[in-house]
Amino acid sequence: MRKVNIHEAKTHLSRLVERAAKGEGFIIAKAGKPLVKVVPLSAREAPAIRRLGFLAGEISVPDDFDRMGRDEIATTFSGDK
Secondary structure, rough: EEEEEEHHHHHOOOHHHHHHHHOOEEEEEEEEEEEEOOOOOOOOOOOOOOOOHHHHHOOOOEEEOHOOOHHHHHHHHHHHO
């Protein structure tokens, strides 16, 4: 993505906005440090990053997790009451 400094953005704002509207987003920087990103309104937002393991240490899964409720499930699906 193209990076422009604030002075260039002010000087060429119309042209930059026109290009951004066509899909060419750009970043406005001050002293080389990125400040804002300009993208067209029709641009798709990046999906949120899903982090694996973000609950590590917060929850625990019992050792018999795969056997929990086995009898109740068997009874429910066998039709026995």
